[in-house]
Amino acid sequence: MKNKLYILLFISFLFLAGSVQAQQKATPKAGEGISTFLLRHNRSPKKYYDDFVELNKQKLGKNNVLKMGVTYVIPPVKRSSGTSAKPAPAKKTARKEVSTEDTVTKSRTSGAKKIGTTINEPLFGKKLSSVKVSSNRLAGACFYVVSGHGGPDPGAIGWVGKHELHEDEYAYDIALRLARNLMQEGAEVHIIIQDAKDGIRDDAYLSNSKRETCMGDPIPLNQVQRLQQRCNKINALYQKDRKNYTYCRAIFIHVDSRSKGKQTDVFFYHSNKKAESKRLANNMKNTFESKYGKHQPNRGFAGTVSGRNLYVLSHTTPASVFVELGNIQNTFDQRRLVMDSNRQALAKWLMEGFLRDYKGKK
Structure with missing residues (x-):
């Protein structure tokens, strides 16, 4: 029974480690806002702006300003096959x-x-x-x-x-x-x-x-x-x-x-x-x-x-x-x-x- 438990824990660890490793992160350049930051990483601001804010809301400054030297998570690419991570729920302030x-x-x-x-x-x-x-x-x-x-x-x-x-x-x-x-x-x-x-x-x-x-x-x-x-x-x-x-x-x-x-x-x-x-x-x-x-x-x-x-x-x-x-x-x-x-x-x-x-x- 213990062996089965260890195996399950080990598999879970590998899965989480793989997810973290696949997560793309980057730091902003001087003068960059969220839109230009996303464009630099091949993400459409119109499509990924709200996901970015949801993923990084604890790291953003007032009015969602990017902070220099802070590492931000880049939203995963949304694929039509549904294999990408589920996007954050839409807020009332979501873009159109x-x-x-x-x-x-x-x-x-x-x-x-x-x-x-x-x-x-x-x-x-x-x-x-x-x-x-x-x-x-x-x-x-x-x-x-x-x-x-x-x-x-x-x-x-x-x-x-x-x-x-x-x-x-x-x-x-x-x-x-x-x-x-x-x-x-x-x-x-x-x-x-x-x-x-x-x-x-x-x-x-x-x-x-x-x-x-x-x-x-x-x-x-x-x-x-x-x-x-x-x-x-x-x-x-x-x-x-x-x-x-x-x-x-x-x-x-x-x-x-x-x-x-x-x-x-x-x-x-x-x-x-x-x-x-x-x-x-x-x-x-x-x-x-x-x-x-x-x-x-x-x-x-x-x-x-x-x-x-x-x-x-x-x-x-x-x-x-x-x-x-x-x-x-x-x-x-x-x-x-x-x-x-x-x-x-x-x-x-x-x-x-x-x-x-x-x-x-x-």
């Missing part, structure tokens, strides 16, 4: 997931999502986290939605009475609304700048914070490092997305700051080196022009399109457009920002600008 396994597989292989599919995206907030795909007009398209500034940098600041309007908060709210609209049309969407708490808000005066991250990584204060970080995220994702999607575009959403008396319409910048970027900016402008013609026919639209050698436009691999939503100092332009119905209209028109460009590309 599609409701059925069949649709997940289809999304990864052909870039299409079925009408009726429900996507869960916690970044939109509890009330709006469930997104139902209601159209396939943007099936096969992939977008990188970036709201300007964030983290330690609020961007431009305006005032309405005692209320401070921070550019990063209003750009982020409109970016979330745009991302949700794009998902409803069947597109794949990466939200590059993220705030785990805010969600889509209907308040006129949005509360200010420094919580924003670049897909989970802390945003540097240094301007060049900050811009390069978001470009790196986009470019890394694009290298994989280009294999599955026929149309990939990035958008950078900002609010301008000029003299208080200067009223401006929405205007667009494009890369001077990419014809697709210029065409996208013109399609955006034409969409807004037609919307103003319909909803405010006596006002007209004075938004412009111009080429600029902006850092994010020249350092981002997919074609992109840079949008200025108005002058945060001007009383009339501020209405475009503080009214939630106007923020939703801006997001809808930006989506329709993408749709116009996508149709033209096809």
